Amino acid sequence: MFKVTEAPLDPQPIVQGVLKESHGAVVTFLGVVRGWSGGRRVLYMEYEAYKEMAEKKLVEIGQEIRQRWQVEDVALYHRVGRLEVGVTSLVVVVAAPHRGEAFAACHYAVDRLKEIVPIWKKEVFEDGGVWVEGEPMLEEK
Amino acid sequence: MQVKVRFFARYREMTGQGESAVEVEEGTTVAQLLKKLSLGFPELDNRHFLIAVNAEYATLEQPLRHGDEVAIIPPVSGGEGV
Numbered sequence: 001m002f003k004v005t006e007a008p009l010d011p012q013p014i015v016q017g018v019l020k021e022s023h024g025a026v027v028t029f030l031g032v033v034r035g036w037s038g039g040r041r042v043l044y045m046e047y048e049a050y051k052e053m054a055e056k057k058l059v060e061i062g063q064e065i066r067q068r069w070q071v072e073d074v075a076l077y078h079r080v081g082r083l084e085v086g087v088t089s090l091v092v093v094v095a096a097p098h099r100g101e102a103f104a105a106c107h108y109a110v111d112r113l114k115e116i117v118p119i120w121k122k123e124v125f126e127d128g129g130v131w132v133e134g135e136p137m138l139e140e141k
Numbered sequence: 142m143q144v145k146v147r148f149f150a151r152y153r154e155m156t157g158q159g160e161s162a163v164e165v166e167e168g169t170t171v172a173q174l175l176k177k178l179s180l181g182f183p184e185l186d187n188r189h190f191l192i193a194v195n196a197e198y199a200t201l202e203q204p205l206r207h208g209d210e211v212a213i214i215p216p217v218s219g220g221e222g223v
Contacts, residue, residue, distance in 0.1 A: 047219065048150050050212055053196035054219075078219055090219070118193070118212070119219030120150035131151040132218040133189075 001075040002058035004049045004119070009079050009088045018073040018095045025099040027106040031090030033083045043124050047080040047089060050118040054078065057117040061109055065094070068108070069101040076109060078119055089121075142167055142207035146178065152213045155184045165205065172201040174211060190215050 001017065011028050019026060033045045058076040065071050073095040083089055092109045096102040113119075114134055122129045147160045165174055171192050179185045192199050193212040205211065 048153075049219075050147065050149055050193070050196070050214070053193055053212065056196055113219055114217060116198075116217070117219055118149065118214050118217055120215060121218050122150070131154075131215070133151070133216040134218045 002055055002062060003077050004051045004054045004058070005077065005079055006081045007079070009077050009091045011088070011091050011093065014075045014077060014091055014093050015095075018075050018093055020073065020095065022097055023073070023095040024097050025102040026093065026095045027099070027102040029090070029092040029106050029110055030088050031110070033085050033087050033089055035085040037123050037125075040125050042085060043126060044085065045083050045089070046122040046124060046129065047078070047083060048120050048122070049078065049080045051080075054117050054119050058113075060116070061112045064112065065105045065109060069096070069105050071096045071101050071105045074105065074109065076113070078113075078117070080119065142169075142205075144169075144174065144205050144207070144209045144211055146174070147210060147212040149213065150215050152185070152190065152215060156182045169205050170201065171199055171203045171205065171211065174205060175201070185213070 015026055035042050062074045065074050071094060075093040077091040079089050092106055094102045094106040120131060122131050143162055143164055145160055146163050148156050153159055191214040193214055194203055195210050
């Protein structure tokens with residue numbers, strides 16, 4: 001349920017993998033490669049991961065969600081490698097009895113992913129590529 | 142003793158390598174390792190990164206052990222477009 005993979009991401013089997021009879025709400029978030037950045041045409045993106053650590057951090061996000069919302073069923077899949085515009089890079093699925101916690105937990109997962117999961121992306125333009133860097137998390141232990 | 146240093150993204154390209162085996166003295170801390178590394182890779186001096194030891198975020202004061210894997214972690218940017 002927590003994976004970094006080079007394979008294409010299909011949300012439907014991931015949803016089926018977390019769904020239970022006790023659930024009334026499933027929130028799915030897809031991150032896709034955008035064709036524009038700062039007004040410039042993006043040709044494609046390159047995603048790179050520190051895979052062992054990234055998968056560990058994805059599991060941790062699942063644990064954090066369980067503690068905050070008592071939401072059991074979370075899936076986080078991140079694709080890496082060269083991804084073309086329009087392709088899905090991220091799938092987050094949260095299934096819960098009611099929509100409130102499912103929306104909140106899904107939002108939290110995406111925000112948290114950008115803080116602690118060691119995955120980087122390079123936007124490649126016609127005239128070269130640029131690594132996109134977020135803010136460093138200096139308060140990390 | 143020897144530790145393995147791994148570079149990712151911008152730092153992998155800067156240093157021209159994904160990983161490097163580095164010989165250090167017993168009891169070397171993360172900070173001391175970085176100082177040693179920056180002699181070979183001056184780009185590492187700007188410290189715009191975090192450190193992980195054995196796939197967990199670490200402090201500069203953490204002492205290293207033989208065989209540890211130390212990763213230079215640039216600010217992360219996974220997920221959808223920023």
